[in-house]
Amino acid sequence: MKPQADLILTPGKRMQALCEARGISRKELANRLDIAPSQVSRILNEDTKSISSDILIKMATEFHVSTDYILGLEQKKQMERHIPMRLMSTSFKPGECLMLVNQLENPASREMAYCEYYYFTGQHDKAVNLTVLYLNHPDPMLRLSACLIHTFANLSLNRINAAKGGLRNLKIHLNQMIADNSDRRTTAMSIFVAMAAQTLLHLPVGKIPPLSDYLTELPKGMRLWGCYVLAHEAYLAQEYEKSLGIVQTCLMLSTEIYPIAMIYLNLMGAMDAMNLRQPDLARKYFMSAWQLAQPDGLIEGIGEHHGLLQGLIETCMKNDYPEDYKKIIQITYQFSYGWRRIHNPVTKEDIADNLTTTEFTIAMLANRGWTNTEIADYMTMTVRTVKQHLSSVFNKLNIDSRGQLKAYMLK
Template identity: 50%
Template structure:
């Protein structure tokens, strides 16, 4: 500990705080990085914690507030009630732990079904999500069809039904092609959002002849607008402009007047991707913890599995030790989703993203491809440099390449 502090307050170390609160030192440090311990300061590489600081509340035990009730939109603003709002759960605000109550509180039975399909998808239950969304693939209401098609496409990726996924993605694109001046602008915006999201999240080229997503943002309802900003940040990340992508995320999170949990989870995960690409793991970890605090009370873990390869080993560094069972489920999601993802992505783009690596090998190789040294990777992931060397050696053998610089061809860079 340093000899002098910025004030006269009494401080204790991370080790002392961990013993006092009966939690791990790693979790205590995560609380410091995530800004969850009031008054904690960093002096050089050492965290100093006020001696009278209270242990941060575990989001799993957070008491459910009686008010406010979940905000559940029914119809798109400015559009007749016959046109329901797309992706109602994305557009809902609810306190952690209240997601299912929010879903069941939706009055319109069709919207409630779509919201249930959304919940099943975002909680890692793709079979049930596909079953429920399939019922609305031919619904007369465009917003229901768009919602169902997007859920159905991504659910079928995870269960290996690639032809069904391709069919749903084609239907989404056809909807935009068929749009004309008689379509309300809010629904045209929703159709454009759905097409763009489907392409960007699969790392596929955008359809020719469509405009920029930001031109439609003002026409989207607030929650969908937040998720559209995540899509925009993800697209900007794919262009390699990590600073701009972070700017989109931080602005979106700062400007929201109420929290939309699912879009916020994805925005935080996009920030993790950016900060890891910039070799700023502490900032990345703070965003991962923020996403986890929103996701875990309602089991909204799908996004963590989807993004695993882009998070640069952050799940292994942060979640694996303190949440081992959740981590196992996330990795199971990763294997299922990424297998389907590659079967759509690789043939279209010609980018041969590796499909025969373990998730740990992939995470290690991602960092190596970004220029991290073995020691840096070891420090980040909590393993030895020799273990890192072994992972890299095995990865090179599996990919039939000889040099680390050739890893980029097989990674999500």
Template identity: 50%
Template sequence: MEYVTAREAARKWNISVRLVQQFCVDGRIEGARKFSGAWAIPADAQKPSDGRKKVEPAGSAQARPELAPDRPDPAAYLTPMPLMNAAFTPGRCIEYVEEIEDARLRDIARAEYHYFSGHTEEAAREAELYLSHSDLTLRLSACLIYIFANLSLGQIQQAQYTLMEVRNTLASADGRMPPQLRAAAVFIVATAAVLLHLPLPEGADTLQEQIRFLPPGLRMFALYVQAHYTYLQGDYGRSLGIVETAFAMQTEVFPIPSIYLHLVAVMDYMSLKQPELAQAHLLAGWKLAQPDDLIEALGEHHGLLGGMLEAVLKKDWPEDFKRIIAITYRFSAGWRRVHNPVTGDHVADNLTTTEFATAMLAVRGWTNQEIAAHLGVSPNTVKQHISSTLLKLGIKQRKDLKRYMLR
């Protein structure tokens, strides 16, 4: 059989490439197949009718079939972020994804895997196909992946626009939205806001109110979001309590939420100047992440981990460490471009990761000798890092570093 590309089909049918891809995702082009991330379409395939022309006015149940009142059974709803919600065996993540029966969920899980393993370009490309999907669960999942993937790609406008779309979806929800879908929307909005260190939307339902409606894996990740938010408030003991509660309540291991929970525990223990306990959590998280190369989370959190990656991973896993640091530079550059203008903060963007880690420890009250012992370098090296940091930031005193560090 002869095939054409999505672009060739779009030209032939006089529609956008994105709409052709959406038709393929929805199974509306008979014989369409996906090869290496690209759609192959039978050359003699007929253009599907554009279902968008039949959409009812906004706000009606017909316009939003996923909100229709005749679907009260929670089992009828798709699971948001299926890989995040999965209790797969470490080392078998890809196998788990490819065994998902529902092709739509499999696509979302594949995009998740690409994101959490640091392949953000693939993640963004795959998630983009579902940004306008009629099913709200799929759309919200795609939005979360797309927001953070685009941060690392430097596509800040796309990330900001998608975040605004999710917030608008939640703000426009009415009493007919089933609690499972409302909880998913609140989860996506809260996760994006907290990880970007942005204010939560005013007047919106809190994640704590909605957490009971989430499936177990997402409930674990929601507890990470709450622990991270509590950490940002400076209540490190309470943040650790949330982490411990999350691990105590799980009946099976959900690798992705568990990795993130271990990392926030590292952040807490480093802030409490208990590096031994921080190291134990880092190694526990690394044990879950390494078999499937789920290294994105470590890169995202580098600045908050107090030099723990340098102290623990750099020596024994040097190649992994290099890739994590590359993720850190990409992610943090996009993160600052969203965070700094919104909050008015001036988180530094011209420091090396080692300088940033050293400065973070310094503003948390660590002495040069303590930092040196932690990083396995000399106090003089630490002093050089601090001096270089002050010079780059144009400040003269160590106490002024706080203005340029993460909260």
């Protein structure tokens, strides 16, 4: 419980009240926060003008309150309506991502845009450290944006309990917004976040109203990313033509460039084309995604989709962009490991977790019905090498035929 200090707006007095309510001395607080007692005294006596974000986070965690509560921000009744997922929602020229972020005047909007930038460039630690400050923010747009990024960034850092906690919070936010339903914009954002988590993690988040009914309530960039989610949903239902149709329609009708949303749409198009056995079209979509991602280093989405891209990262990047390829594969391993630790226990599926990226790619293609010769031509390797990789796959999965691969591969 929070102490009755809600009318005291200064952080030092709020922290003092929290200590008194719990019977914690300044020395004990210093030990718990792993800082010097003199530093605690300066904060509680208000001899310092600012408190570092690290101490704020530790204090909030220790007393199970929000950082906004400590800072007194929860009392603000009139608040600016923030744009959700600002970076995703905004059109900008590739290569000018950070310029856009730095030009944002509102500090909270700028920090949340940095959260997005850190996440989509694969800097997960930085993303988590910033999102923590906004998980309980009074503005629902900042709070939901932070919750989505926080969940996925922790997953890639193999902080599974934190990622699971983020999923629980998404469910709570969704249920609250649907029950209230007084603000369609906020409800739309809640549905967007829940649908994104459910579709990308292949996990049920709960009963979600149709995202298509609320797309017009979202900013255009988020609307495009929402269409990517709908296309991904069709892909998982093996409706590849429908999924590709959504992608093509969105890209044709867009008169401005929304790099983040369009990276994901093009990756979706590449995945659809691979499953329709059109590798040349798949390469075209993949390279469009890469051209949008490269100038700002927005490579997270490429790494996340490695298995579903079925070798496109290897065939399009390994030789021509070796350093970028290494970074993307690192993201792949991090995301895939965390994803399996959340996904497998819930679904009771046993998606392969001990294959190299090359082995996984070849296993995916074999599972899709590609012959060894077709795989060899596509991956620019010999048939003998393909057979060696498949033999290694069978040994690791303790199976002896292609027919048994289905249980271990992505759908």
